[in-house]
Amino acid sequence: MVEFEQVDVLIVGTGPSGTSTALHLIQQDPAWAGRIVMVDKAVHPRDKLCGGGITHMGLNTLARLGLELEPQSFDVREVRLLYEDVSYSFFGNPVFRIIRRAEFDHWLLQTAVARGVTVYQGEAVTDIIPHDDYVQVVTENHAFQARVVVAADGSRSFVRRRLKWDDDSRVARLIEVLTPEDARTQPEFRDGVAIFDFTPMTTHQLQGYYWDFPSFVQGKPYMNRGVFDSRARPERPKADLPQTLRDEMAERNRNLDDFEIKGHPIRWWSKDGRFAIPRVILVGDAAGADPLMGEGIAFALGYGTVGAQAIADAFRRADFSFATYREMVLADPLFKQLEIRTKLARFAYMLRYPWLFRLGWQAARLVIRFTRWRDPNYVPVIPPSASLSVARNP
Ligand SMILES: Cc1cc2nc3c(=O)[nH]c(=O)nc-3n(C[C@H](O)[C@H](O)[C@H](O)COP(=O)(O)OP(=O)(O)OC[C@H]3O[C@@H](n4cnc5c(N)ncnc54)[C@H](O)[C@@H]3O)c2cc1C
Numbered sequence: 218m219v220e221f222e223q224v225d226v227l228i229v230g231t232g233p234s235g236t237s238t239a240l241h242l243i244q245q246d247p248a249w250a251g252r253i254v255m256v257d258k259a260v261h262p263r264d265k266l267c268g269g270g271i272t273h274m275g276l277n278t279l280a281r282l283g284l285e286l287e288p289q290s291f292d293v294r295e296v297r298l299l300y301e302d303v304s305y306s307f308f309g310n311p312v313f314r315i316i317r318r319a320e321f322d323h324w325l326l327q328t329a330v331a332r333g334v335t336v337y338q339g340e341a342v343t344d345i346i347p348h349d350d351y352v353q354v355v356t357e358n359h360a361f362q363a364r365v366v367v368a369a370d371g372s373r374s375f376v377r378r379r380l381k382w383d384d385d386s387r388v389a390r391l392i393e394v395l396t397p398e399d400a401r402t403q404p405e406f407r408d409g410v411a412i413f414d415f416t417p418m419t420t421h422q423l424q425g426y427y428w429d430f431p432s433f434v435q436g437k438p439y440m441n442r443g444v445f446d447s448r449a450r451p452e453r454p455k456a457d458l459p460q461t462l463r464d465e466m467a468e469r470n471r472n473l474d475d476f477e478i479k480g481h482p483i484r485w486w487s488k489d490g491r492f493a494i495p496r497v498i499l500v501g502d503a504a505g506a507d508p509l510m511g512e513g514i515a516f517a518l519g520y521g522t523v524g525a526q527a528i529a530d531a532f533r534r535a536d537f538s539f540a541t542y543r544e545m546v547l548a549d550p551l552f553k554q555l556e557i558r559t560k561l562a563r564f565a566y567m568l569r570y571p572w573l574f575r576l577g578w579q580a581a582r583l584v585i586r587f588t589r590w591r592d593p594n595y596v597p598v599i600p601p602s603a604s605l606s607v608a609r610n611p
Contacts, residue, residue: 219360225252226528227354227363229342229376232265233275233514234501235369236325237521238528240282243332245529250333254363255326256356258341262323266393266481267514268430268441269321270411272313273597274551275515278522280599284328288320291431294409294593298581300574301416305582307590309597311409315432315441321514342370345379345497352496365528365537366497369517372484374503382499384490387451388482389425389508392458393443396471398431400438406431413510414465417444419574423456424449424566425511427465442466445511449566483511486555492546493527493539500524504546509558509565519551 226242226249228235235255242249257263270293271286279286292311297304330336337359344355351362368376372388400406411430417423425445432441444462448455458480463473486505492498500520506513527542546552568574589595 221353221360221362222254224254224361224363225532226254226365226367227352227361228253228255228367228369229345229354230369230371230501230503231255231257231259231261231326231336231338232322232369232371232501232517233325234503234517234520234524235367236322236329237278237282237518238367238369238500238524239329239334239521240284240325240332241521241525242528243329243334244282245525247332253334254361255329255334255336256340256342256354256359257336257338260338261326262319265318265322266391266479267318268393268428268443268511269316269318269432269514270313270430270512271316271321271514272512274554275518276314276598278515278518281522284325286314286316286321288316288324289433289436290314290316291406291433292409293411293431295411297410297412299412299414299416300418300578301571303575303578303582305578305585307585308593309590309595310593312590312597313411315411315430317432317434342375345376347380347494347496364496365531367524367528368497368499368503369501370503372482372502372506374484374499376497377499377503380494380497382491384487386487386490386505387448387485387508389448389485389511390446390455390458390480390482391443391511392462392478392480393441394462394466394473394476394478395432395434395439395441396466396476398438398440400431403431403438403440405429405440406438415574417456417461417465418566419569419571421456421461421464422454422569423458423461424453427461429469442469442471447508447511447562447566449508449562453569483507483513486516486552486559488547488556488559491543493542495539496537498524498527498539498542507555507558507562509562516551516555519549520546523549523552
């Protein structure tokens with residue numbers, strides 16, 4: 218006979234979206250810690266394929282939780298956007314930070330553990346069956362009856378697949394390599410520059426960009442180089458991603474054959490998507506992230522804010538339909554921005570004629586001059602003390 222553990226909130230996945238949900242619940246009331254169980258098939262510190270760029274939106278969510286980034290990070294002070302020989306830059310102090318996900322996710326989860334959350338690592342969820350009064354969740358080592366399940370299990374979400382989530386969300390394709398670098402001589406390391414090169418949009422029919430992100434892996438400098446293909450226009454043929462990466466790296470005197478390519482998708486955000494069914498909500502990549510730039514960490518953390526509000530609300534009202542969760546997500550400023558980005562992606566990645574692209578590029582260059590991002594001393598992150606006073610969940 219199977220022994221079921223009774224739990225109020227079972228979170229599947231301990232990436233930033235799952236852990237943020239737990240931390241936000243505990244911020245509302247420390248008693249939540251004893252009511253949450255988190256499960257992950259991996260054991261932290263685990264590798265997660267990612268550029269590791271966290272923008273001020275993500276850092277501000279952490280600050281509202283009273284957290285300052287502890288893992289080693291690389292401060293990007295200039296984001297240079299390239300198209301052929303024309304570039305323009307966003308400046309800031311910093312514009313964003315680059316972390317390694319193994320370290321970041323481990324640190325965030327340890328914070329939740331320190332606040333009392335129970336975490337089972339190294340056991341995959343293998344089955345999930347919703348009932349009227351609970352959701353039955355089976356892992357490799359446990360069986361649960363959970364009053365609420367949070368699917369925070371990423372773009373390839375098992376929970377979505379198992380529950381035959383019926384919507385038409387799409388995925389972007391990404392591949393990346395890590396190349397060892399000399400931080401003293403490499404200009405990107407020296408000057409704090411991250412590069413997004415959109416030239417392959419017209420040379421390789423890519424619906425996205427090539428990136429160079431300076432980062433540190435266990436204290437050693439590496440360039441994270443990759444290709445993002447949004448597939449915003451699915452009717453157009455797929456770009457050859459390895460060839461695109463190969464050609465872009467060759468221009469930077471690197472040979473792709475010397476490195477191991479890894480790939481992973483990002484599920485698209487769609488405001489028309491289904492974000493919940495009774496007793497189960499989606500957060501993070503399982504729900505959908507940014508098809509314009511491939512940003513997901515800040516949104517994953519932000520889903521945690523909204524998800525926690527929805528869960529607390531459900532228990533308060535004893536209504537586990539989560540009928541209003543989608544409206545709550547759509548009303549949040551972070552996700553309003555995600556909706557704008559989705560529209561922009563569909564427009565920007567439609568452009569395939571070089572002359573038209575150049576025109577758009579010059580216009581964007583002009584617009585930047587009227588924003589705060591032209592100032593290298595601009596600090597977009599709210600300091601933790603100030604942010605605590607504007608916390609959404611005091
Ligand atoms: C190549 C690449 C580069 C990227 N670069 C950036 C970037 O620079 N900046 C940025 O903001 N975003 C970036 N992203 C996006 C970002 O990585 C994601 O948006 C983010 O990881 C989403 O977090 P999450 O918590 O929703 O899911 P994840 O971080 O994917 O975590 C999901 C967790 O669920 C667990 N899991 C999965 N299945 C099961 C199961 N059956 N049972 C138990 N556990 C399970 C996994 O082990 C994992 O720990 C990039 C993505 C890719 C692929």
